[in-house]
Amino acid sequence: xxxxxxxGLMIAAAAAYAWWNSARAAAERAGLLGRNACTAAGxxxxxxxxxxxxxxxxxxxxxxxxxxxxxxxxxxxDGADRHSGxxxxxxxxxxxxxxxxxxxxxxxDLH
Numbered sequence: 001x002x003x004x005x006x007x008g009l010m011i012a013a014a015a016a017y018a019w020w021n022s023a024r025a026a027a028e029r030a031g032l033l034g035r036n037a038c039t040a041a042g043x044x045x046x047x048x049x050x051x052x053x054x055x056x057x058x059x060x061x062x063x064x065x066x067x068x069x070x071x072x073x074x075x076x077x078d079g080a081d082r083h084s085g086x087x088x089x090x091x092x093x094x095x096x097x098x099x100x101x102x103x104x105x106x107x108x109d110l111h
Contacts, residue, residue, distance in 0.1 A: 037100055
């Protein structure tokens with residue numbers, strides 16, 4: 001194999017590894033966020049995993065392009081039901097969350 005072909009192959013391999021590594025890191029971050037949300041809300045995190053559902057380019061607050069990854073997870077309130085949650089990460093920052101919330105009582109002032 002010629003040196004330019006070898007260098008091209010090494011660059012392609014490095015790019016593929018960087019893509020795989022960033023996808024793994026995002027999935028681990030999404031799993032941590034999903035697990036913490038379920039624990040805080042007092043629900044059961046089902047399957048103990050998240051599933052990637054989408055990826056797109058999006059501009060961040062600083063105007064630079066970055067990857068926005070969407071993940072889905074499932075949880076149960078009593079073990080007999082099943083609900084879906086969704087979270088979206090831009091880089092490692094959480095930008096959207098739909099899922100279990102901590103139950104709370106809101107005081108309503110009638111006067």
